[in-house]
Amino acid sequence: MDLTQFSGGMAQGEVIEISGAVFSEKGNPLPGTVVELWQANAYGRYHHSGDDSPEPRDPHFQGFGAVSADKQGAYRFRTVLPGLYPGRTRHLHFRLVRDGRPALVTQMYFPGENGNARDGLFNWLGSEEAQQAATARLMVASDRSKLRFDFVMKA
Numbered sequence: 001m002d003l004t005q006f007s008g009g010m011a012q013g014e015v016i017e018i019s020g021a022v023f024s025e026k027g028n029p030l031p032g033t034v035v036e037l038w039q040a041n042a043y044g045r046y047h048h049s050g051d052d053s054p055e056p057r058d059p060h061f062q063g064f065g066a067v068s069a070d071k072q073g074a075y076r077f078r079t080v081l082p083g084l085y086p087g088r089t090r091h092l093h094f095r096l097v098r099d100g101r102p103a104l105v106t107q108m109y110f111p112g113e114n115g116n117a118r119d120g121l122f123n124w125l126g127s128e129e130a131q132q133a134a135t136a137r138l139m140v141a142s143d144r145s146k147l148r149f150d151f152v153m154k155a
């Protein structure tokens with residue numbers, strides 16, 4: 001799913017691609033899981049009437065998307081690097097829906113972000129293991145445009 005082109009134009013910002021798969025706790029892929037993504041635009045503003053940020057809206061950035069995991073449980077989004085907004089490190093929001101029911105709500109963090117160590121929710125994850133599980137991996141060293149992020153959930 002591509003969030004970078006909307007209403008006849010290209011979104012502002014650095015294009016990134018996030019791909020991964022949805023697995024059960026036993027490691028089996030969970031095809032058909034709906035993966036929903038929402039995030040701030042490149043300026044750090046959400047496409048939501050409740051976001052009263054002074055930063056610009058981006059009419060060409062979709063801001064929200066949903067895809068269904070394929071037979072291997074895999075999903076893929078093309079989007080832009082979310083801008084920072086006050087009080088948070090850089091992040092994406094995900095919600096996974098199975099059989100019509102919300103099954104997991106989580107956030108994805110970016111590797112190598114200075115703000116991670118100062119972020120309240122990132123720190124709330126507690127262990128380094130939990131923080132790593134919530135942080136995407138670079139698919140190519142020093143290229144932050146291609147990220148891998150897997151989900152593990154109760155099936």
Ligand SMILES: [Fe+2]
Pocket residue numbers: 040088091093
């Ligand atoms: Fe957010």
